[in-house]
């Protein structure tokens with residue numbers, strides 16, 4: 001499997017190669033390790049929608065590379081026609097998934113790059129490809145910095161609970177919440193990670209467990225509904241999760257089940273941390289109530305591994321994310337530093 005040069009641990013989630021976008025197929029993990037090559041931008045959009053690639057920062061990188069791919073294959077035309085085609089591609093990416101702020105952040109960055117480049121197709125193509133590759137490279141460097149900033153929050157011997165996958169697979173590499181855990185490990189700290197299974201798509205069981213095990217980081221898988229009992233028994237020292245979108249006041253949207261964990265952590269006096277790059281922060285949204293929450297296919301709940309597990313015709317509610325109020329969060333770890341309450345002030349200073 002390809003890995004990042006100079007990085008011992010990190011998986012290479014997505015990269016640009018020979019005019020195509022290559023990504024690890026996260027639907028197939030952990031049973032099959034295979035890479036998917038997208039040569040058409042519409043394939044990248046489908047990959048975002050069907051969770052071949054997922055996790056807020058990875059979705060942003062995929063969108064940037066997908067937009068570059070779309071423009072690369074445009075026929076030459078007038079500047080106005082090129083702009084229209086570019087905007088149409090961006091619009092299609094913006095409709096892929098609604099919650100992850102990084103998707104819209106990456107599209108905005110590609111739009112700025114387009115605006116700053118000469119009007120003819122060739123330099124536009126080259127500039128957009130370079131920008132997309134840069135967004136991917138920067139993401140890995142940002143996660144490394146974020147990990148360095150957050151590792152002091154992890155005491156030696158810590159028993160850590162995490163939810164979903166906020167690892168190398170959810171980013172271009174290294175990870176956010178798992179980046180902090182990796183950085184603590186690299187410092188020589190002993191730790192143990194409890195991995196929430198993360199119903200209904202099992203990002204914890206399938207992806208986080210796989211990432212941790214291939215680096216021999218001690219870990220134990222639990223079903224989501226076991227977290228409270230584990231805390232009650234005094235087995236959890238801290239919780240750390242990633243984020244899909246953070247509002248200006250620190251309210252944080254993350255994988256469904258995160259809010260319940262934050263409540264449990266508060267009830268047991270356990271610190272609850274969020275790790276995310278600044279590109280996940282949406283300063284235009286005053287609070288988490290304004291964050292759009294994706295609702296996904298009911299089949300994620302009615303079926304398991306393609307086999308029906310619920311009665312035909314059952315009504316289903318399947319939100320993919322929930323919002324944790326800022327008051328339940330002890331700190332937000334970013335590449336610019338660790339933000340402590342009051343978050344509104346800390347976030348304003350970072351932006």
Ligand code: MRU
Nearest residue numbers: 054055056164166170242243255
């Ligand atoms: O539906 P997903 O798998 O894209 O949801 C991912 C999450 O909720 C992650 O925790 C979040 O994106 C943080 S990733 C660094």
